[in-house]
Amino acid sequence: MAEPISGTDSEARELDDVQFRFRNDEMVDHPAVTVDAFVGQTNASAVRIEPGDDARDLLLHLDRIALVEVNFPSFGDGRGYSAARILREAGYAGELRAVGDVLIDQLSHMRRCGFDSFAPAVRLDATDAERAFATWPDVYQAAVDGRAPIWTLRHGGRDGGGNG
């Protein structure tokens, strides 16, 4: 798995408290708006999904989005995983950021669901996080990280690479 591009540098902290970022394009420099506000206007390029929002409301507008933040008010609320996958499955290639109650033990699953940046409310131990991102040598099921599942590898398929 790729190393985060903007691991622990202090500059990243000032820009939206992003602790881990797995992409090297410019970060969006303005705050994300709500889904309702976003759908009703044209000039924002960053949007924030709350647990009750329908990620599919954004699908008509993907070409003008550079950043989607998915908020996890509590780590136990897993709706954000589905929101993330739905966006990636629809071809969204911009930044997908997990924000809020983002903890060590959710990082690997979030990565598999298409998140490529992480802004935890409480800064994480970098060593523990590194181990967490690398938890699974292989994976059982297909997601949107381009990794070939074990059942594909067993039958001669190759690791897809893809957007992971």
Add this chain to the structure above:
Amino acid sequence: MYQYDRYDQQMVDARVADFRDQVRRRLDGKLTEDQFKPLRLMNGLYLQLHAYMLRVAVPYGTLSAAQMHMLGTIADKYDRGYGHFTTRQNIQYNWIRLEDAPDILSELSTVEMHAIQTSGNCIRNISADHFAGAAADEVADPRPYAELMRQWSSFHPEFSYLPRKFKIAVIASETDRAAMRLHDIGIRIHKNDAGELGAAFYVGGGMGRTPMISHLVREWVPLDRLITYAEACLRVYNRYGRRDNKYKARIKILLHEIGAEDYAAQVDAEYQHLLDQGVEPPFAELERIRTFFADPSFVQGLSDGVDQSDQAFAAWVQQNTHLHRMHGYTSATISLKPVGGIPGDATAAQIHLMADLAKEFSFDECRVTHAQNIVLPHVEQRRLYELWQRLDAAGLATANLDNIGDIIACPGLDYCSLANARAIPLAQKISQRFADNGKEAVIGELKLKISGCINACGHHHAGHIGILGVDRKGRENYQLLLGGSEGADTSLGKITGPGFDEDGVVDAIEKTTELYLAQRQEGERFLDTYRRIGMEPFKEVLYG
């Protein structure tokens, strides 16, 4: 049976290392108990009244002798010499130290076992018919499909933080022996007119505070679309299941609130979308898994029939064996319900013995049933007497399968931090009462199930007679339910009226069975008589 390859082994090993690291961070104070709780739960570790409890997964209830031996070893080494088999075909240990848990998982991994997803708000261990691959009435062995789903659901990145726990059962016969209709998803493999196999999906069953029987959501899912359809079912639930109230968070409530048709339509839309997403395994994987469940080397041409001149043996044969699809074989159930015993408990020595017997008599295989017993699925009838003698010598030959002594009971207030009342001592008293009065065999089939609280781990809603323990002004009180069933004719029990104290409920059950004996017509089980005459006569003898 299924055997790990290097990928499966690697995943379990990774989980052990991961959990060891989580325990370290908890002991270092880097994880709060609130943060640690869902992580340990996903590894089957509960904090109970007196100690940690570890629940070990037995995928679709199937165990080899080596695995069964390991369960005995763990009982000896890390528990107080007991294991407790559960209603979801798993085993749990009630006296575990947190510090030992990573080592236990490590030992389990040496025999291809784990405690993955035996708790937590995730897809739990997949259960199946305990006579899978042996029963005469099956269209196929359901376990390859359960194994495929085990892999798919293990560490699923999208479905590890669901609104609530999620239980799946797979069967492949008309007769439901796995309480399939009382699961979040029940899958029935069946054959169409062209002789092809497909899967019917039933969604939204469950017990707990709001018991519901599942809805048929799709009659036919092709086998090469099984995972895609399951993924769609789960995604709709993950997105729209309630998260504001844990008692309304199971998928049954979602179906109840939006309606089964609306749910089915949403699943269908998601399914159509996911068909293009490449989530389905190659069909070759299902074929690979099937080869592990090929028939053992049955002796061909055996004839049926057992010398039943020994009366005690005859009683056991009639009660505890099940029709096998091969002539000359039978499936034998070892009752873990001795008179006055703790339902589902076995000592380390008994577990080791059952492992040996699985090896010697049943092609190295045994099963855990959801009724908390152990099955030896493939026993030659001509060796049955020898098997019975070995069991009898170890106190494991109780001939009471499906009778009133074959009680399902949760651990109750003796162990569980959720319980309102004790279940085990009550089960012991009932079992003793009906052994003493000699009525057990006369009454015949009567499934009695006890839960120590409304969460219904003891399946009281599905008992022909169900008992629910409640707390009434600081005293244990027991409600009586009649008429539940988990079989092909699934129904939910109804409460008779005001509850009883512990001795009172034992008397009430005796009165209930006496009325049945007085009223029954030729060939009627207790359940049949109840359904024919209704609740009123029972109320009269109980409260009149």
